Amino acid sequence: MILGYLGAGALLAGLVLGGFSALLSFWAGARESAVFIQVGRRAFYAATAMTLLAAVLLETGLLTHDFSLAYVAEHTDLSTPIALVAAGFYGGQEGSLLYWTLILGLLGSASLVASAVLGGRVAAYATGILATLLTFFLFVLAVVASPFELLSVTPPDGLGLNPVLRDGGMLIHPPVVLAGFAAFAIPFAFACAALLAGRADSAWIAHTRRFALLAWGLQTSGLLLGMWWAYHVLGWGGYWGWDPVENVALMPWLATTAYLHSAQVQEKRGRLRAWNFGLVILAFLLVVFGTFIVRSGVVPSVHTFAISAIGPWFLAFLGVCIAFSAVLLGTRASSLGTASGRPAEAVSREGAFVLQNVLLIGVIAVVFWGTVLPLVSGMFGLERVVSAPYYERAAAPLLAAVLALMAIGPLLPWRHAGRPTLRALRWPGAALALTLVMMLGAGVRSVAALIALPLAAAAAATVFTEYGRALMRKPEAILRGRRRYGAYLAHLGLVVVAVGLAASHVAQQEKDVTLTPGQQVSVAGYTLTYTGSEQRQDGDHTDFIAGMRFGDQTLEPSRATYAGLGGQALTHVAISTTPVADVYVVLADTGSDGSASFRVFVNPLVTWIWAGGAVIILGVLLGNAGAPSLQPELARRRVAATLSL
Amino acid sequence: MTRRSVAIGAVSIVLASVLMLSLAWGLGHAALSNPAVLGKPAPRLAIQPQSGGEVRVWELQGKPVVLNFWASWCGPCVAEGGVLADGASKHPDVAFVGADNQDTTAGFSAYEQNHPHAYPAGPIVAGSYQSYGVAGLPATFFIDSQGDVVASFTGPLDASTLDHYLGLVGA
Numbered sequence: 001m002i003l004g005y006l007g008a009g010a011l012l013a014g015l016v017l018g019g020f021s022a023l024l025s026f027w028a029g030a031r032e033s034a035v036f037i038q039v040g041r042r043a044f045y046a047a048t049a050m051t052l053l054a055a056v057l058l059e060t061g062l063l064t065h066d067f068s069l070a071y072v073a074e075h076t077d078l079s080t081p082i083a084l085v086a087a088g089f090y091g092g093q094e095g096s097l098l099y100w101t102l103i104l105g106l107l108g109s110a111s112l113v114a115s116a117v118l119g120g121r122v123a124a125y126a127t128g129i130l131a132t133l134l135t136f137f138l139f140v141l142a143v144v145a146s147p148f149e150l151l152s153v154t155p156p157d158g159l160g161l162n163p164v165l166r167d168g169g170m171l172i173h174p175p176v177v178l179a180g181f182a183a184f185a186i187p188f189a190f191a192c193a194a195l196l197a198g199r200a201d202s203a204w205i206a207h208t209r210r211f212a213l214l215a216w217g218l219q220t221s222g223l224l225l226g227m228w229w230a231y232h233v234l235g236w237g238g239y240w241g242w243d244p245v246e247n248v249a250l251m252p253w254l255a256t257t258a259y260l261h262s263a264q265v266q267e268k269r270g271r272l273r274a275w276n277f278g279l280v281i282l283a284f285l286l287v288v289f290g291t292f293i294v295r296s297g298v299v300p301s302v303h304t305f306a307i308s309a310i311g312p313w314f315l316a317f318l319g320v321c322i323a324f325s326a327v328l329l330g331t332r333a334s335s336l337g338t339a340s341g342r343p344a345e346a347v348s349r350e351g352a353f354v355l356q357n358v359l360l361i362g363v364i365a366v367v368f369w370g371t372v373l374p375l376v377s378g379m380f381g382l383e384r385v386v387s388a389p390y391y392e393r394a395a396a397p398l399l400a401a402v403l404a405l406m407a408i409g410p411l412l413p414w415r416h417a418g419r420p421t422l423r424a425l426r427w428p429g430a431a432l433a434l435t436l437v438m439m440l441g442a443g444v445r446s447v448a449a450l451i452a453l454p455l456a457a458a459a460a461a462t463v464f465t466e467y468g469r470a471l472m473r474k475p476e477a478i479l480r481g482r483r484r485y486g487a488y489l490a491h492l493g494l495v496v497v498a499v500g501l502a503a504s505h506v507a508q509q510e511k512d513v514t515l516t517p518g519q520q521v522s523v524a525g526y527t528l529t530y531t532g533s534e535q536r537q538d539g540d541h542t543d544f545i546a547g548m549r550f551g552d553q554t555l556e557p558s559r560a561t562y563a564g565l566g567g568q569a570l571t572h573v574a575i576s577t578t579p580v581a582d583v584y585v586v587l588a589d590t591g592s593d594g595s596a597s598f599r600v601f602v603n604p605l606v607t608w609i610w611a612g613g614a615v616i617i618l619g620v621l622l623g624n625a626g627a628p629s630l631q632p633e634l635a636r637r638r639v640a641a642t643l644s645l
Numbered sequence: 646m647t648r649r650s651v652a653i654g655a656v657s658i659v660l661a662s663v664l665m666l667s668l669a670w671g672l673g674h675a676a677l678s679n680p681a682v683l684g685k686p687a688p689r690l691a692i693q694p695q696s697g698g699e700v701r702v703w704e705l706q707g708k709p710v711v712l713n714f715w716a717s718w719c720g721p722c723v724a725e726g727g728v729l730a731d732g733a734s735k736h737p738d739v740a741f742v743g744a745d746n747q748d749t750t751a752g753f754s755a756y757e758q759n760h761p762h763a764y765p766a767g768p769i770v771a772g773s774y775q776s777y778g779v780a781g782l783p784a785t786f787f788i789d790s791q792g793d794v795v796a797s798f799t800g801p802l803d804a805s806t807l808d809h810y811l812g813l814v815g816a
């Protein structure tokens with residue numbers, strides 16, 4: 001009970017401090033009052049500290065099974081394993097909002113610590129924008145959807161967690177995705193602050209580069225972890241279903257990817273200034289849009305939270321964000337000007353980045369339209385929905401073009417590409433031709449595969465060419481150019497993921513069979529023998545386990561039936577990973593005569609998706625590891641700014 | 646301002662307005678469907694009302710069923726109580742069932758004293774809220790006369806929302 005009062009108090013205190021920080025920072029920024037700018041910043045830190053306190057209190061309530069808290073009673077019970085009880089913190093609507101807010105506060109604070117280097121006004125406006133965002137979330141938490149709501153009667157036990165969520169993947173996927181979203185508020189805040197202050201230079205990009213990269217790395221990991229969970233737990237043989245909630249997580253990732261590239265054009269060449277502001281704002285608006293979609297339940301999805309009163313608040317928040325961004329861009333972007341000097345030619349590094357941006361925006365448009373179509377058409381009484389074929393047909397050609405750009409772009413010089421570039425392109429060209437010939441020779445006739453895999457080979461060849469060149473000339477260049485070579489590593493990871501996606505999508509095979517013990521089934525050349533089934537009692541559920549001999553190993557797909565849960569059944573997939581394919585067996589049913597029905601999938605190269613993810617993370621770490629991101633002068637000013645805190 | 650920027654501005658405003666309007670429309674029509682049970686036969690569930698006996702959802706086939714999961718400790722459940730009571734009296738051809746979750750006997754009795762249900766309501770004695778994928782209270786499931794779950798709604802119902810869903814099960 002006391003936790004509830006303390007937690008609500010902490011949220012309220014945070015709300016007051018956040019609001020104070022926002023108002024004071026905007027006022028102080030306009031007046032360029034150094035003292036008040038600092039006070040505003042410190043108020044932001046204090047609001048973050050209050051959010052942290054509230055988070056600690058909620059976690060304490062969860063771990064001590066304090067069922068007087070409605071949140072604890074609704075999301076955990078006494079039989080929930082302790083790790084999942086702890087994860088209940090972000091398992092429900094209110095708690096995950098608190099988590100979002102906490103990450104926003106912590107990363108926001110980190111980004112503000114040395115922000116004075118950007119000049120008093122930009123720093124103050126950035127504080128003001130971050131504090132406004134924090135205040136909105138704290139308002140929702142304190143007033144609309146509090147995780148500290150108390151029950152009038154303390155129930156003896158909680159409602160517990162849906163069995164499908166009782167999985168290790170659930171411990172890590174949500175916090176990573178949410179942190180990736182929250183992290184992108186930092187580039188957004190500094191971009192808007194620079195616009196408000198009328199600063200057209202790229203200092204804000206340099207200052208927030210690490211946060212943008214962090215956001216991208218977290219979003220990438222979050223998406224892949226979600227796919228991994230769906231593949232291992234849901235048992236439908238796939239990992240991506242174009243679910244609205246998957247879509248709204250993919251769109252900010254695409255926009256962030258576009259921004260990481262176009263930002264370089266501004267940093268290196270002083271161009272695309274307005275475009276970069278627009279992209280950062282777009283990425284953040286997509287985050288807010290996604291948050292609204294997930295939390296309001298306006299579209300049916302596997303991820304929807306319980307409906308609560310927060311839908312209208314988030315809609316209003318999205319509306320305010322859109323209006324604010326549009327007015328800001330509309331009034332300030334035209335005055336940004338462009339760099340002097342000769343414009344770049346179309347065939348150049350800049351040209352490749354612009355084309356890549358346009359393609360990614362195209363993919364966003366496709367996904368966005370598919371996501372909002374049920375709502376837009378519903379408003380006119382039509383209720384249209386689109387499914388996977390729409391997304392695949394519309395987005396796949398664009399993504400194939402992005403893959404082609406990954407092969408060509410890194411080899412193009414800035415401004416102008418001449419003859420040496422053509423020579424450099426011989427390696428990816430050769431890889432493309434060789435792969436194509438080999439695939440045709442091997443009898444592959446799928447057009448999608450014949451396009452995607454050779455392009456992937458070319459993109460990989462480009463990365464190897466760049467690394468090879470550096471290693472032959474001076475290996476230390478890789479360490480000095482960590483940012484560049486980290487990016488190449490991320491490219492390589494994406495190529496590996498793309499190969500996994502293409503192969504498993506194009507060449508998946510499946511078969512439904514009912515077998516009696518001793519019978520065999522063959523799918524895509526893999527033969528499995530059914531050895532019989534058995535029944536085991538395990539705690540609160542009964543497991544029906546079937547044995548499938550596959551080579552020298554035995555796969556044991558099973559179904560758990562929870563008698564206490566009205567006979568709810570959960571499947572446990574058995575997967576055998578070989579270097580070229582996953583053999584994925586789902587137990588569909590068991591008969592009284594010892595027979596069993598199976599769905600057997602052979603999914604080629606799925607492991608590549610997870611392995612590629614690991615390579616991407618390595619690339620992000622290399623690109624972010626202590627690389628000097630500032631000119632010496634800016635760095636010196638940053639130290640001074642930090643000391644004057 | 647050039648004509649071009651006016652045109653861009655106008656198009657942006659129209660697009661943003663359509664988007665916001667459709668999102669707002671979505672909020673008013675939030676069908677928080679539960680893919681696990683939607684379109685499938687309603688999982689077995691029975692409750693024991695205070696008057697004794699058992700009400701079994703699977704025996705109610707032949708008429709539409711409104712199955713409401715609630716608890717005495719759930720504030721929003723009290724709030725929607727009146728709406729459900731009105732609905733039950735207006736639609737005598739629909740079976741309303743209240744399934745009490747994770748409650749104490751004392752809590753249940755006290756609730757029935759203060760806010761007596763106008764239709765059978767009581768603790769679950771067969772089946773479980775989890776077989777319906779209920780993750781928060783209140784949650785209401787709309788089952789048609791063939792016994793299939795047609796729609797579900799999580800959160801407190803208001804009269805117009807209840808009418809909308811009753812229409813879906815042919816009441």
